[in-house]
Amino acid sequence: MTVGWHAGRSVRGGGLRFVALVCAAATLTLALTALVLSTAAYDGREQRSTARNPIVHDSDPxxxxxxxxxxxxxxxxxxxxxxxxxxxxxxxxxxxxxxxxxxxxxxxxxxxxxxxxxxxxxxxxxxxxxxxxxxxxxxxxxxxxxxxxxxxxxxxxxxxxxxxxxxxxxPGTMFGNNLNVESLKVLATTVLGLLVLPAIGLMVVAVRMGAEARRRRTVLLDALGASWTARTLVNCGETLLPAFLGTALGVAPALWASHINVTLPLTGYTVSSADVARSTAAWLIGALASFGVVVLTASVLHRVRRDGGTGLRAAGGRLPRWWPTVFPFAVLFTVQGPEPLSNGNTFLFLLIYSAGVALTMATLPSVIGLLIGLIGRALSRIGRRTGMSGTLVAGRWMAGNPGITVRLVAGLVIAIGLVGQVQLHSSRLSSEYAAARASADRLGDTVYTLTQPDPGDRTRAFLAELPSSVRAYSMTGRIDDNNRATVSVQASCAALKAIKRSCDHPAPFGVMDPDPRLSELANWFSGGTDIALRVGPVATAPATGDGRYLVLLDARGKPLPVDQIRRAAFTQLSPTPNAEIPGGSWLNGTVNRASRGAWVALFGMAGIAAMALALSLNSLAEFQRFSRSIAPLGVLTGRRRIFLATAAWTLLLPLLLAAGLGLLTNAWLATPLTNPIVGATLSTSVLASLTLTIAVIAFAVWLVGSISAIRVTDRWKPETD
Structure with missing residues (x-):
């Protein structure tokens, strides 16, 4: 244990690996804690909902x-x-x-x-x-x-x-938030895909950092006769402190949330401190499990194989030449292939589309690696002609090691694609949802419908509370034996004149009426058939068995005073006035579905950050090896700006290029799902959040890489190698 404790800090890159292990343990702990607290939140919500649900008298007279x-x-x-x-x-x-x-x-x-x-x-x-x-x-x-x-x-x-x-x-769900929330299975799947998997990826990358030095140490210990237990204890001694610090950092938000209600960013959801405190044992066990997984993974990956080596080796930089050529065909297949090949079968459409997305995201990193190689050759020519040493060195390294760039951006591209696909599928709306959204965009608050109760005195009391510019119409409907809707509207002469109808023989209106308010009413309530008009008092309109509504319009065509209408409706008309615009019940569903995008953005940003951190730390380790090889150049020239240039070309450029191409490809791949039949929408807020997250991480990696390279140069001494 003592050997491992000191060995991890004596090898090259030990400090960077220490930081990587801390970040890996913290991220994995945070991801598992999020999973535990998701379950706790659902359990707490169910308990409180059950406690307030009414016990109906008829069930126990x-x-x-x-x-x-x-x-x-x-x-x-x-x-x-x-x-x-x-x-x-x-x-x-x-x-x-x-x-x-x-x-x-x-x-x-x-x-x-x-x-x-x-x-x-x-x-x-x-x-x-x-x-x-x-x-x-x-x-x-x-x-x-x-x-x-x-x-x-x-x-x-x-x-x-x-x-x-x-x-x-x-027991059960009778009212409140529980009527609109997603199931726990949906949330848990989102957490697993967008948080836990990237956290595991970060852990593997952190453990593999400094692979060559640890491979030599493991082989040496084996040659000296160290047992499996001794080698495991050495690895544990090296990993214990960073794993413990990371676990403590990862569990700190839960400790905080157990004492105070915390509002999550983007979603606006407030986590109940009572739920967090009640599940303390569960998330502490999860934190302990995260600590054990990190330490155990470090030991398992450093085991000695039969050939005398270990499971860890320094990776090469070669890139298969044919792999990037698959990318354009994958994009074309994904965008154009699902619809003709599925022949109207929704399941087959999504299956073909998903296969195309997977192939596209698998081949995109190789395209970026190819581009980096081409850019590297161009930079080397520019650096040679202009005498810019940093550009020359970086260009030659980029041209010679495109495979390293592929590993740098592969996980990032996959994470962007995963978040984008989750957001797209969660935003899919049926034709009714899409029609309600389009109707709301056209109408605004210019027309409202309310359920009209039978007693006429309630209707009169309600109408007396409205401004003088609001016109009221009583709309009744009936469904005949052939399932055809017959709808009629009764209103005063003044109200009919407000919609440009005569009082003697008012013409009916339908979906093609010049007044968009009337056409939307016909579209949502009459199934496309014309609605008849007649003169008469609104409060005493004839009742039918299939529904009676009050329709409110402004005589000047302006938006209605919605807050005043709702106040009058809930105090004078009925406890259940159902005040809404035409198609409002469907519109509420679109709002609930749109809120999913905020959760995708939250977990997606966290997952992207974890994946980008893993790849960035790995790239920093590669850049440290590279910077040690060019340290004499910085010493001999006395210029430190060379490292700013090389880090910008080899670290910053690939990350920004991956972000740009990943987001652009995601937009291309969204076209089959964003057509009106499928009904998905591309969220600009999610894309903006991803772009900002990646940009911040890319510039942070560039800055840290430059500083670490300068420090390597400051400590460099000639060696007999």
Whole structure:
């Protein structure tokens, strides 16, 4: 153990390998901790959701009923959340978890996140005056949007749709965030692919650094008669300290998050400190496992083989000449091949497309290596003509070792492709989702629909709260035996004139109407058939069994006062007004799906950083070997700028070239998925995050490489080699 402790710092590049092992242990610990905390977050959310779910009285009529309970939905910035109307049936009725006291009639209790985000939208008075905040034990997540509302009159609650409840604690998912979150399997797969695998790659690279020196040491120990146990202890002694430091760094965020709620960047998701603290034993075991894996891997990869060597050897720089020629055919096959070859079969389309993507990403690093070789030859000619020694030396090294460049960029390119594909597949929308998004872009807030209740006095009270410029229409629909929709609209004469219709014989409207608001209504509610118009009072429109809606338009064609409409709807019209633009229910789904991109960006940036760090550290080790060979040049000339130039050409350029070509190739490969049939979208935020991450790492590697090369030159002394 003592031999290993000192040996790791006495060989060349020992300091760089020490840093690499620290980073590897930290990254692996962080990745496994993220996996453990993902499970803990889902368990905590399920426990808190179960604790607040109402126990329906009909499921156990022998118990006394304590409250009326009715769930509804509302939205802020197209993000949907639950609104719960509740009224106690006795003074001793138990409170829902998270509430300290019953709100008075006409008051609401909001979650902290809803009160903060919705203040500018009038949420503090939308359901009645907000009288308090929901405690964290009553929320699925600390940042959940949720409101409990006690109406001014208990009769406002719809007895046919509401539940009479005995208490709280029913299992399952009934309301709140759990209705919209992805399954744990999806999140765990994302963490495994974008965090754990790059962390393992970084660990392998860190262990393999300084391979030649450790190979000689292992062979020497074997020749001296050292047993397998002794050689293993030497390797453990070398690895223990960096592995311990890295594990401590990797587990530090979890220790912090166990004492305070932490909001994750990009996603805005707040991790519950209670969930983290409750799973302390699990993530500490994960940290211990990470420590053991790093130490064990270092020992296994340094084992002696039967031929007298070890599993570690310094890699060469040769590059197969034919491999880059596959790349253009792989791109062409991926972009143009899936659609004609699949013949409309979605599974076969995705299978062919995935195979093409894998082949493209496998061959792209060799193309970059070929480009680096060509650039190297050009640089050597330029350096020879201009007398720029750094350019000349770097050019010759690049031209002679393209395989090293391939290893530098291969993992980075694969990571970019993996993140890009995960983002694309997570953003795929069905035709209904895509149509809802397009409709929202065309309409904005110029038209709103609400579910109209039967009592006419509620409709009149609601309309009295609206501005004078808002026109109301009652739309009723019926589905006949042939599954055909028959829709009609009834409104006052003034309202019909606002949409340019006469009061005597108002013409129907359809999907081709010049008014885009009317055409969208026909498209979403009548299945493309014309909608009939008639004159009559809105509050007493004839009811049908298939739905009745209030349609609101502005007489001047301007956007509607949405916040004022929602306040009037939730206090005067109904607990479940379903206030939305046409196709709004589908639009909420697009918002939920779009939030996946933020998670992909978060884990993707972390995975890219880990992969880029692994490759950069490996490249720095290669550059240190290279800089030792040109150290006499720096000593004899007395110029240190030569190392800035050589590091820029051999480290910075390949990383930036890989980032540029990787992102460009990802954009090419996205075209089959971004067509309207498949419905995926390319996220500019994810691409920008990846570009920024790689650029920062590339410049950091260039700076560290230059400084390390200068330090090598400062310590260089002539040797008899």
């Amino acid at each position: 022998s118990q006394p009923a304590v409250a009326l309970w009715q769930a509804s939905f509302d939205e802020i910035a197209q993000e949907q959340y639950s609104v719960i109307y509740i009224a106690p049936l006795s003074e001793s009725a138990p409170l829902p978890p998270g509430l300290r006291t019953w709100p008075r009639p006409g008051q609401s209790v909001l979650s902290p996140a809803l009160a903060e985000r919705g203040a500018s939208h009038g949420v503090l008075t939308r359901y009645g005056r907000a009288s308090g905040r929901i405690a964290e034990n009553g929320l699925a997540d600390p940042d959940e949007l949720l409101a409990y509302v006690r109406p001014a009159d208990d009769r406002f609650i719809d007895r046919e749709k509401a539940f009479t409840v005995n208490g709280y604690g029913a």
